[in-house]
Amino acid sequence: xxxxxxxxxxxxxDGVLADIYAHLIAYExxxxxxxxxxxxxxxxxxxxxxxxxxxVVRSKGFFRTAPVMEYSVEGLNxxxxxxxxxxxxxxxxxxxxxxxxxxxxxxxxxxxxxxQMIFCGSKDSICGDIMIDDHIKNLGSFPGRKILYTQxxxxxxxxxxxERVNTWQEIVGML
Amino acid sequence: xxxxxxxxxxxxxDGVLADIYAHLIAYExxxxxxxxxxxxxxxxxxxxxxxxxxxVVRSKGFFRTAPVMEYSVEGLNxxxxxxxxxxxxxxxxxxxxxxxxxxxxxxxxxxxxxxQMIFCGSKDSICGDIMIDDHIKNLGSFPGRKILYTQxxxxxxxxxxxERVNTWQEIVGML
Numbered sequence: 001x002x003x004x005x006x007x008x009x010x011x012x013x014d015g016v017l018a019d020i021y022a023h024l025i026a027y028e029x030x031x032x033x034x035x036x037x038x039x040x041x042x043x044x045x046x047x048x049x050x051x052x053x054x055x056v057v058r059s060k061g062f063f064r065t066a067p068v069m070e071y072s073v074e075g076l077n078x079x080x081x082x083x084x085x086x087x088x089x090x091x092x093x094x095x096x097x098x099x100x101x102x103x104x105x106x107x108x109x110x111x112x113x114x115x116q117m118i119f120c121g122s123k124d125s126i127c128g129d130i131m132i133d134d135h136i137k138n139l140g141s142f143p144g145r146k147i148l149y150t151q152x153x154x155x156x157x158x159x160x161x162x163e164r165v166n167t168w169q170e171i172v173g174m175l
Numbered sequence: 176x177x178x179x180x181x182x183x184x185x186x187x188x189d190g191v192l193a194d195i196y197a198h199l200i201a202y203e204x205x206x207x208x209x210x211x212x213x214x215x216x217x218x219x220x221x222x223x224x225x226x227x228x229x230x231v232v233r234s235k236g237f238f239r240t241a242p243v244m245e246y247s248v249e250g251l252n253x254x255x256x257x258x259x260x261x262x263x264x265x266x267x268x269x270x271x272x273x274x275x276x277x278x279x280x281x282x283x284x285x286x287x288x289x290x291q292m293i294f295c296g297s298k299d300s301i302c303g304d305i306m307i308d309d310h311i312k313n314l315g316s317f318p319g320r321k322i323l324y325t326q327x328x329x330x331x332x333x334x335x336x337x338e339r340v341n342t343w344q345e346i347v348g349m350l
Contacts, residue, residue, distance in 0.1 A: 091294075092290075092293075099270050099271065099273050114267040114268045115267070116296060119293070120294070126301065
């Protein structure tokens with residue numbers, strides 16, 4: 001038993017808990033016949049890299065059926081026992097994503113309660129000590145410890161204020 | 176033109192922008208034939224006051240069809256021109272409410288963008304300078320200026336750390 005106050009950790013969904021790139025690649029291929037590889041995606045935001053992005057992310061079922069990132073269930077469960085975890089997801093831009101993301105969390109991460117979920121437009125006003133995210137736009141203004149989860153769109157970024165991780169095993173190893 | 180940084184104001188939906196009591200009274204009457212009056216509601220949380228509360232708030236369409244609080248459109252528009260407004264609503268407990276609340280905001284408050292919306296379980300981790308809310312559980316731990324919007328459930332509360340308002344006209348007059 002410890003008397004220290006638990007640190008609060010903000011965990012992103014798309015690109016951190018959900019393997020949204022694998023999902024986008026599959027949807028893009030189905031939609032347009034274009035099969036993108038990792039090399040072609042590096043350094044481009046999702047909307048630039050995937051020609052059908054706008055259509056795909058607004059299609060019913062996209063977020064509900066996203067694959068779960070490898071080892072993220074075990075990893076988040078570990079964090080949830082050690083920290084005050086909040087799942088913070090950009091969702092209000094895509095109205096259908098809201099209930100889909102909530103149902104997806106309930107299915108794959110049943111140990112996360114509705115009290116731990118935040119669906120927002122911007123993450124600027126969410127307080128925490130640590131943030132795990134794959135987007136610079138979210139980490140940039142965060143005043144706490146910033147952990148960048150590697151995804152193709154951020155692969156070229158070099159920023160000493162960020163701690164880069166490539167897997168959930170690495171997250172568990174450092175937190 | 177002013178060079179001061181805009182203060183951030185967190186505005187609640189149910190009981191502040193949406194006249195959720197009028198809506199609950201109507202739904203309760205339809206559901207059970209019980210017609211509750213203001214006197215019977217005072218000092219009780221909604222779940223205690225309305226026998227059909229749990230059923231009603233989980234029924235499809237409830238949040239989508241809530242009446243708009245008098246003068247709230249003009250009032251929020253005024254705030255939106257003067258402050259950085261964030262709409263912060265407890266919503267993740269009731270999955271269907273998420274997309275309904277977003278559609279409701281888009282219909283009645285079209286000047287509020289998706290970037291200004293936060294749907295959460297707990298409001299403890301949302302930063303701001305001013306909070307307008309009808310629930311003590313949300314205002315209690317808020318470190319900024321706390322404005323309590325009068326509703327039957329909070330009618331008996333006397334707390335000098337809160338500024339009580341009864342109408343949107345009062346909000347506009349003081350902010």
